[in-house]
Amino acid sequence: MSSIRLLCALFCAIALVHEVSCAEEVLLPRSVKTCKHESSDYSSCLRLAIQESWLSFVKGIPELGLPVLDPMEVDMMENHYSAGDVQGRFVLRNVKTYGLAKANFLAVRPYRSDNIMNLEIDLEIPKVFIDGDCKAEGSVAHYKIGGKGYFNTSMEGVSITWGLEGRIENDRWVIQHFHVYPEVQHMQVYFTDLFGNEDMNKAVLNFVNEYWPVLYKGMLPTVEKHWDYHLTDFVNRLIFSKISASKTFP
Numbered sequence: 001m002s003s004i005r006l007l008c009a010l011f012c013a014i015a016l017v018h019e020v021s022c023a024e025e026v027l028l029p030r031s032v033k034t035c036k037h038e039s040s041d042y043s044s045c046l047r048l049a050i051q052e053s054w055l056s057f058v059k060g061i062p063e064l065g066l067p068v069l070d071p072m073e074v075d076m077m078e079n080h081y082s083a084g085d086v087q088g089r090f091v092l093r094n095v096k097t098y099g100l101a102k103a104n105f106l107a108v109r110p111y112r113s114d115n116i117m118n119l120e121i122d123l124e125i126p127k128v129f130i131d132g133d134c135k136a137e138g139s140v141a142h143y144k145i146g147g148k149g150y151f152n153t154s155m156e157g158v159s160i161t162w163g164l165e166g167r168i169e170n171d172r173w174v175i176q177h178f179h180v181y182p183e184v185q186h187m188q189v190y191f192t193d194l195f196g197n198e199d200m201n202k203a204v205l206n207f208v209n210e211y212w213p214v215l216y217k218g219m220l221p222t223v224e225k226h227w228d229y230h231l232t233d234f235v236n237r238l239i240f241s242k243i244s245a246s247k248t249f250p
């Protein structure tokens with residue numbers, strides 16, 4: 001159970017990263033709040049520690065190679081879509097996501113046994129705005145559609161559960177999966193010039209804004225795999241591989 005403190009280290013260590021001379025090792029500074037694994041408020045301690053250090057993460061940590069997370073910039077994302085008569089492929093470029101700075105952490109559920117360590121983290125983001133350039137090509141029945149344009153998406157009431165699954169190996173928390181389960185209460189999508197002419201674009205846009213819950217559900221499995229792959233690599237490479245459980249939490 002003591003390795004749950006490792007997470008505290010992760011989310012807190014960044015505060016003093018500037019003082020760390022060895023790039024491979026991030027040490028927990030004395031000023032950072034730690035969570036006693038034997039205490040009865042273990043989960044809530046963890047939740048608070050994450051909440052309190054979140055903004056430092058969001059601002060980015062150049063020393064670790066952690067980029068700014070609000071706005072978060074992704075150069076390219078590709079999705080294939082296939083449902084019934086609708087086949088398509090989207091490429092999104094220069095995608096900027098705004099809103100992560102306002103995340104509220106609601107709960108943390110730790111699980112530990114032997115060398116397994118999992119964490120579930122519930123968070124809420126009141127508003128998310130995403131924009132970028134997009135390219136779409138596809139077909140509806142036998143009609144070919146497609147084009148290049150600009151898009152933006154506003155979301156409200158975003159609730160997310162992160163599921164981090166990993167193992168303790170050689171004094172490191174090695175993440176095997178980083179699941180993201182997002183729910184969205186409201187979504188509004190805009191795009192321009194995507195579907196040939198303006199009437200067609202408008203018709204598709206109306207369709208998307210009316211049926212986004214179904215379309216969103218259809219895209220989620222693909223998107224989740226993409227996130228799992230990239231987020232697992234991201235947190236292992238930039239964070240967890242640099243934190244020693246035994247040194248940080250003797």
Ligand SMILES: *[C@@H]1O[C@H](CO)[C@@H](O)[C@H](O)[C@H]1NC(C)=O
Pocket residue numbers: 151152190191192
């Ligand atoms: C989103 O895009 C639409 C259409 O281009 C535009 O009218 C609107 O102002 C954009 N929203 C924001 C918040 O930039």
